[in-house]
Amino acid sequence: MALVLSVLIWIIATTGGRQVFVKEVLGDAFDSQAEHFLRGNVDVDSDAIRWEAMIVNGKTRMYFGPFPALLRIPLNFIYPEGRGAWSRISGFLAGELALFAFAGLISTALSGSSLSRRDQIWLGGACLFGLLFGSPLLFLLGNLSIYSEAIIWALAWSLAALFFAWRYRRAEGRALTISLLGFSISAACALLSRVTFGAPFVLVALVLAVRLPRASRLRKLVALVGPLGAGIVFHVLLNCAKLDSLTGASYDFYINSAHREFARQHGILDLRRVPYSFADYFDLAPPSFHLQPPFLTVDRHPISYSGLFSLPLSETFISLSWCSAWLVAAAIMGTACLFWRGRSDYFLRWIAAALFAEFVCILSYFALAERYTADLCPFLVFCLVLFLSAGGIIVVRTRYILSALVIVSAAINLLAVSYWLGSDRNLPAETQIFWSAIAGIKQTQIK
Numbered sequence: 001m002a003l004v005l006s007v008l009i010w011i012i013a014t015t016g017g018r019q020v021f022v023k024e025v026l027g028d029a030f031d032s033q034a035e036h037f038l039r040g041n042v043d044v045d046s047d048a049i050r051w052e053a054m055i056v057n058g059k060t061r062m063y064f065g066p067f068p069a070l071l072r073i074p075l076n077f078i079y080p081e082g083r084g085a086w087s088r089i090s091g092f093l094a095g096e097l098a099l100f101a102f103a104g105l106i107s108t109a110l111s112g113s114s115l116s117r118r119d120q121i122w123l124g125g126a127c128l129f130g131l132l133f134g135s136p137l138l139f140l141l142g143n144l145s146i147y148s149e150a151i152i153w154a155l156a157w158s159l160a161a162l163f164f165a166w167r168y169r170r171a172e173g174r175a176l177t178i179s180l181l182g183f184s185i186s187a188a189c190a191l192l193s194r195v196t197f198g199a200p201f202v203l204v205a206l207v208l209a210v211r212l213p214r215a216s217r218l219r220k221l222v223a224l225v226g227p228l229g230a231g232i233v234f235h236v237l238l239n240c241a242k243l244d245s246l247t248g249a250s251y252d253f254y255i256n257s258a259h260r261e262f263a264r265q266h267g268i269l270d271l272r273r274v275p276y277s278f279a280d281y282f283d284l285a286p287p288s289f290h291l292q293p294p295f296l297t298v299d300r301h302p303i304s305y306s307g308l309f310s311l312p313l314s315e316t317f318i319s320l321s322w323c324s325a326w327l328v329a330a331a332i333m334g335t336a337c338l339f340w341r342g343r344s345d346y347f348l349r350w351i352a353a354a355l356f357a358e359f360v361c362i363l364s365y366f367a368l369a370e371r372y373t374a375d376l377c378p379f380l381v382f383c384l385v386l387f388l389s390a391g392g393i394i395v396v397r398t399r400y401i402l403s404a405l406v407i408v409s410a411a412i413n414l415l416a417v418s419y420w421l422g423s424d425r426n427l428p429a430e431t432q433i434f435w436s437a438i439a440g441i442k443q444t445q446i447k
């Protein structure tokens with residue numbers, strides 16, 4: 001199933017498998033930053049980052065995570081002609097990492113359940129299908145602009161970190177050291193992709209350090225602290241050099257005056273926004289269904305209590321309750337397992353708490369957008385894995401319901417994403433044509 005889905009990831013990321021080297025929106029910004037890294041500075045060419053620039057002391061900087069830029073260094077060395085057009089290769093690699101990390105998580109979780117081998121394969125395959133077609137991953141792969149690329153890498157590395165953290169619980173000897181090293185590398189890369197994804201794993205690393213066995217403790221501590229510590233140091237030094245900030249959480253230099261002034265007056269994060277953001281990202285109101293193509297239409301919508309947000313409209317075109325109903329349902333049952341005696345321990349609860357902090361963080365952010373729903377996925381995925389690993393009669397009785405929800409979610413999400421991307425004028429023409437054909441949109445209907 002993973003191999004079959006890998007082919008589909010390639011088709012989605014390259015709009016049919018043929019559009020490989022394409023210049024996406026601001027796609028050469030990461031190449032520019034990579035070149036400046038090699039020159040020993042943290043600047044970005046102004047014509048590469050344009051309307052997303054940060055102007056610090058007269059110099060142009062960017063706030064996106066540096067991991068895609070670091071990836072550009074070997075890619076441009078191997079094939080210089082690809083400069084500025086690596087977004088789709090990068091997105092495909094990130095999608096592959098996310099898919100196989102998730103496959104490892106699901107496989108490990110189901111191996112301890114009371115399901116038969118046949119049901120384990122069936123349910124595991126359904127979950128993999130759901131990750132690609134019934135989650136925010138589909139939208140990120142379909143729109144690999146600068147806004148999505150760092151996020152998809154952060155999501156992929158988060159799933160990899162969760163996989164190694166889960167393996168750590170039962171690993172011994174050399175396998176334990178490998179799990180710690182894999183976790184550390186994954187957490188560091190997640191931090192350098194998007195800080196909201198990486199920060200929870202810094203908290204998880206603290207518990208891992210406390211739980212280290214006495215045998216070969218120093219070697220295991222080095223495996224855990226080495227890559228992650230290097231990532232934290234690099235992240236802090238880079239933020240200080242770019243934005244004169246330890247965390248990088250500052251809009252004081254942002255070229256967009258509307259967001260800059262709103263952030264100054266109302267703050268980037270505010271817990272008062274949480275209930276309204278939650279209502280937006282998990283809205284139960286159904287999208288607009290039709291009997292003829294396009295079978296489903298979505299659009300931006302006004303925000304209630306818009307004074308709390310920088311824009312009066314939300315760019316969340318389909319809620320998680322509809323596009324990822326299977327994941328939300330399983331996460332609810334997994335959350336119950338956290339408080340069910342014998343189904344979890346303090347280590348699992350600590351991981352859940354760390355990921356929930358990321359969950360709340362993005363709900364308190366001053367803007368609402370479809371790509372931000374990816375920040376909610378690590379917590380939801382962890383609760384899904386916890387539910388599946390708990391086994392028991394509930395998993396046995398809900399396996400077919402969960403599989404059916406995957407199919408429904410995938411169908412709704414595919415139609416919604418196809419309509420949205422097929423109507424998006426900011427995408428390359430070939431990409432619009434590809435997705436509009438799937439949605440059944442006539443070219444005269446494109447906005």
